[in-house]
Amino acid sequence: MVSAGYDERVETRELRYFVAVAEELHFGRAAQRLAMAQPPLSRAIQQLERRLGVVLLHRTARAIALTEAGSVLLREARTALDAVEAAERRTRRAAGDQPGVVLAAKAGASRELLSKLLDAYAAEPGSVAVEVMLCGPGEPEILLRTGRADVALLHRPYDTTAGFDTEDLHTEQQVVVLPKGHPLANRAHLSLVEVNAQTDLPLPRWPGRDGGHPDGPGPQVRDHTQLFQLIALGLACAVVPESLRDQLRDDHAIVPVPDAPAVTTVIAWPPHSRSKAVADLVRTATRL
Amino acid sequence: MVSAGYDERVETRELRYFVAVAEELHFGRAAQRLAMAQPPLSRAIQQLERRLGVVLLHRTARAIALTEAGSVLLREARTALDAVEAAERRTRRAAGDQPGVVLAAKAGASRELLSKLLDAYAAEPGSVAVEVMLCGPGEPEILLRTGRADVALLHRPYDTTAGFDTEDLHTEQQVVVLPKGHPLANRAHLSLVEVNAQTDLPLPRWPGRDGGHPDGPGPQVRDHTQLFQLIALGLACAVVPESLRDQLRDDHAIVPVPDAPAVTTVIAWPPHSRSKAVADLVRTATRL
DNA sequence: CACGACCAATACCCGTGCGGTATCGCCGCC
DNA sequence: GGCGGCGATACCGCACGGGTATTGGTCGTG
Structure with missing residues (x-):
């Protein structure tokens, strides 16, 4: 039997x-x-x-x-x-001839931090080529989880860092971006409820993990460039980390939103990574 | 083609x-x-x-x-x-009739904290049966990773918490456990190098992940009971968290080791756990 | 109320591929 | 030089994965 x-x-x-x-x-x-x-x-x-x-x-x-x-x-x-x-992916890349690392980050976010990091790391002894993958919101997390990237810059609380090792790099407040000349644009600060309450400028809808957009009002948006263009056209507003102000044109206005959750930029990597390059990159990042 | x-x-x-x-x-x-x-x-x-x-x-x-x-x-x-x-395991258990959770912890470690946690959780409204798996060193981590347990008590830096969500519960200093009457037993404190330097009492060897013991001197040891018995017999000494003193007999002596890394007891769970029971257990633990 | 549309399950068939036994080729060691 | 150990190769049979054709059951619908 x-x-x-x-x-x-x-x-x-x-x-x-x-x-x-x-x-x-x-x-x-x-x-x-x-x-x-x-x-x-x-x-x-x-x-x-x-x-x-x-x-x-x-x-x-x-x-x-x-x-x-x-x-x-x-x-x-x-x-x-x-x-x-x-x-599969990490094995394939470990066998590849060139020992580069892949760093994933949301396009447009933490731009200054990213370039400083790359410069500082390149100056390190023993540094290898860093391939930067700039991608849409939520993607770096998936790239890291599926081995397409070795290390990523994530933004809490937007991204979930669960399952990764992380080091905090930078924390910043959020601001609301409005079209220039909007009635609320000259306020010293706004609360989240005020932002949500005003109905003439809807909040945009970002794509979910499956690539589909949730239902609701507001324009569908895939990246910050799109978003800021829509805002400039008076079709939307958005709450974003204040460091994004660098990318704004003069047809935007920003107002601090003190009660919006602070955004922390973290560097994240798979918990069992043994790559020297990743370790060096993380160490460099924490020393910035 | x-x-x-x-x-x-x-x-x-x-x-x-x-x-x-x-x-x-x-x-x-x-x-x-x-x-x-x-x-x-x-x-x-x-x-x-x-x-x-x-x-x-x-x-x-x-x-x-x-x-x-x-x-x-x-x-x-x-x-x-x-x-x-x-x-596989989580799916099978999700289909099981009884909705209990499985909590893994090293046998003997954090004994008091564990019993307080179980009492407090049992008193919570909506609590379910908790099956406690007491196991050897390093095992809780594996049980959690393979879905045999839903939540675990781990001890940094001994256990690696990489890949899990955790909450710190308690931090304590370490002490060296010696046979009663040992020459060093009446010192006010010892340093790690002193402990390692003395050669008459070897440090024990714990099993690795594969179940095998590393090579070297010192007796092979599987749990704290064994360990303390060996120490009482004058065959070993060991550096352990001070809360283990509850389990010592009067044929032991302990001396603080201030420069040994502090041990933090954490409660850990798989990052995407959606179980209400696990969430309740964690919340209860952090409120202790 | 009967008919058709829809959808998952069943019946049956074929080919691939996994696992088994037998054997070879290669290297190190008495 | 011969033997022993070990991985690779050759070959074979069958179980299983995947395909087509069909059934069965349950909604809508005229």
Whole structure:
């Protein structure tokens, strides 16, 4: 009697399939996304459920929904798949000829700090080439988690630094950016509730992790350039860290918002990084 | 022309194989550990190398060694496999009927803090059953990383809290525990170098992550009970947090070691935990 | 109320690839 | 020089992943 009979181990393929189904909540579309037919996908999910001994989906012939366990697995599977992807990427890059590091940062944020950091690090003995990836909001975190970047500049509380090692570099207050000549523009300071209360200038909507924009009023925005242009046109306002004032044109006005949460720029890296270059970069950053 | 031809995606099976080979540095033993024959294992590693486009092992017909990329993959693969295992376990437990949490802590450490925490949490409204796993040094960290525990008490700097969210609970100095009547026992304090310099009482060797003990002098030790017994017998001494004095018998003597690093007890949990029970437990702990 | 649309599950088939046994090639060591 | 140890290669069989065709059940809808 060969007990159980099933192989208990879960494969990444199954996790990828499950994530696709859980996100689409539709076997057909998920199969399409995975470039495969629907029946094998159904079977694979059933097999996963058997392996785990757990019901992951409520099936009602008309639609499917995640069970409690299913939504736990969705979250866990994403981080597990990120870790696997990171393993691939970091291994590939460790074998690459050139030993550079990849630093991810939101385009436009902490511009001065970033250039000072790069200069200071380049002057260090034994420094290697730094490839800078400038990207949209929320992306540096994902790049770091999936091994596409070795180190990143993040901004609490906007970015979540959970799961990384970090060093605080700089803390600053936030300001609201208004079109020049706006009625509120000559106030000495504003509160968050006042900013939210005024309805003629909506707050912009940033894309989420999935790339989609949340619903609601306000223009969709992908980067600071877009944002500041929209503000200059009188179509939006936004609360941003005050260091962004460097990038404003004279058709903007800024007003401090003392009760908005302070923004801390941190340098973050994967907790088990053994790279000398990352360590040097972090040390340089903390000494700025 | 169907470009590449290989499936780029890495499966957990391959990672498990590689970890076994990298740890054993011997295909035969690794295959045995994996309960399979050696040839398929060789092939699987070659396939992994092709997939990644990277040489992972230096083969010299007599022995094998990790390349630079190989040791990167070993580290990354371990954390990725931990994440996959955590996904399985947390999903299984999310489907379980009883909604308890599992708390891991080193047996014997922070005994008083732990019992106060459990009492206080049990008194909270909406508290659930807490299963306490008392385990050896270094284990809570692994339990947390692989999803066997939901929350843990760790001790910096002994445990590495990298990759977890933590809250500091308590900081204390360390003391050296000596057999009663030892020549140094009546000193008001000792320095680390003095402790290391005296050679009649060796420091014990704790097991590493793999369960093996490092080489060197001194007795092998698995828990504090063993340790204190050895000390009482005059066969060892040890530097430990002072709160462990509760567990000493009167055949021990303790002397403060002011320059030993302070030990901070922290409560730690996986960064993306959404469990109300874990959140309540953490909140309770910080209020103690 | 019957019919069609929709969607997941089932039935069945085929090919790939994983794992097994047997063997080779290579190197170090009595 | 021969033997032993170890990884690679050769070859084979079967289990499993993936494909097509079809069923079954449940909504809308005329």
